Amino acid sequence: MQENLDISVFTALAPFSSFGSTRLRELLEYCHLETFDQGSDPFIGHPLPGQSVYLVRGELEVVYADGSHVLIHADSERARHPIGKRQPDIQSATALTRIKLLRVADDLLDQMVTWDQFLYHADGKASAVKVGLSASLKTTLYSGMFSAENLSGSPFAHLPSANIGKLLAKIEAIEVWDKEVIIREGDAGDCYFLIGRGRAQATRLQDGNRLLTGLKAGDVFGEEVLLSDTKRTATVVMKSNGVLLRLKMHDFLELMQEPMLHRIPYRDAQQKVSEGAVWLDVRHPPEYRYDKLPNAINVPLKDVHNVLGTLSKEPHYVAYCQSGRRSAAAAFQLRQAGYKVDVLENGLWSIPVLQ
Numbered sequence: 001m002q003e004n005l006d007i008s009v010f011t012a013l014a015p016f017s018s019f020g021s022t023r024l025r026e027l028l029e030y031c032h033l034e035t036f037d038q039g040s041d042p043f044i045g046h047p048l049p050g051q052s053v054y055l056v057r058g059e060l061e062v063v064y065a066d067g068s069h070v071l072i073h074a075d076s077e078r079a080r081h082p083i084g085k086r087q088p089d090i091q092s093a094t095a096l097t098r099i100k101l102l103r104v105a106d107d108l109l110d111q112m113v114t115w116d117q118f119l120y121h122a123d124g125k126a127s128a129v130k131v132g133l134s135a136s137l138k139t140t141l142y143s144g145m146f147s148a149e150n151l152s153g154s155p156f157a158h159l160p161s162a163n164i165g166k167l168l169a170k171i172e173a174i175e176v177w178d179k180e181v182i183i184r185e186g187d188a189g190d191c192y193f194l195i196g197r198g199r200a201q202a203t204r205l206q207d208g209n210r211l212l213t214g215l216k217a218g219d220v221f222g223e224e225v226l227l228s229d230t231k232r233t234a235t236v237v238m239k240s241n242g243v244l245l246r247l248k249m250h251d252f253l254e255l256m257q258e259p260m261l262h263r264i265p266y267r268d269a270q271q272k273v274s275e276g277a278v279w280l281d282v283r284h285p286p287e288y289r290y291d292k293l294p295n296a297i298n299v300p301l302k303d304v305h306n307v308l309g310t311l312s313k314e315p316h317y318v319a320y321c322q323s324g325r326r327s328a329a330a331a332f333q334l335r336q337a338g339y340k341v342d343v344l345e346n347g348l349w350s351i352p353v354l355q
Contacts, residue, residue: 198242
């Protein structure tokens with residue numbers, strides 16, 4: 001049975017606990033809370049692949065393919081992390097009490113963690129939003145252009161993570177005025193906009209009728225130009241003074257190209273580590289402490305710029321995270337600073353059995 005949930009459910013879960021309340025409220029729409037009766041197997045008809053599933057209430061016994069039995073209680077450290085990740089396949093599970101499970105798509109959660117670390121920990125360096133954007137504009141940017149909805153279905157979902165920092169640095173804040181025409185229906189377009197402050201009105205002609213739409217802070221428009229050479233589909237006029245955040249199409253298209261990174265499969269990475277390379281875990285500390293690789297060191301993506309110059313350049317590093325997304329972004333920054341870094345291809349998700 002599926003039911004409603006609130007953000008208090010997320011407070012103990014990794015990596016949800018790293019998000020601010022705005023981001024957590026966004027996630028509510030994409031997470032599902034399910035209740036199962038005592039004695040039932042919650043994974044029959046509800047497969048795990050592609051999802052992060054957390055036990056948030058009750059007790060659950062899980063039997064893995066290697067014959068091991070694991071008891072998970074909702075108040076335990078194990079329950080702070082997704083069930084079954086980097087372990088043998090689950091053969092069966094039994095709810096020892098009435099339980100509740102939280103589900104969210106792996107890929108969306110991983111994208112949101114990556115973007116969160118760039119935007120909310122930006123400090124004006126190469127990987128950050130340009131100096132000059134206020135905290136409120138950064139928050140608006142995050143909940144507009146880089147909202148959960150956009151990360152799951154817009155062109156931003158396909159942006160190489162190594163280029164996120166450079167993309168953020170390309171975003172411009174421009175002042176606009178009441179009654180100013182920002183774009184006109186039928187004109188060629190070359191920019192994508194988000195309303196940082198103020199109000200606007202969009203109008204477009206459809207079947208001979210003029211359709212009106214109000215736009216407010218956090219709303220985006222002009223997205224049709226990012227990946228296609230199309231004409232503007234609406235006219236947008238400001239209804240107050242304000243600030244727009246603007247991204248030029250040619251900047252976006254340039255950054256859609258994957259930068260040069262050396263990705264290696266797990267077996268090759270293991271060989272390098274045996275020869276002296278160092279595992280570099282770029283996830284949040286709770287994730288690192290729960291299932292780090294042997295002798296790995298932890299430098300969360302949000303802190304990479306802080307260790308440049310203090311992290312030794314002597315060893316070769318193999319960066320990893322859950323999927324390879326955060327580690328690609330971290331490796332790009334480190335390689336630009338002169339470090340020798342490879343990326344574990346597909347991250348820990350490529351290692352099916354706990355090492």
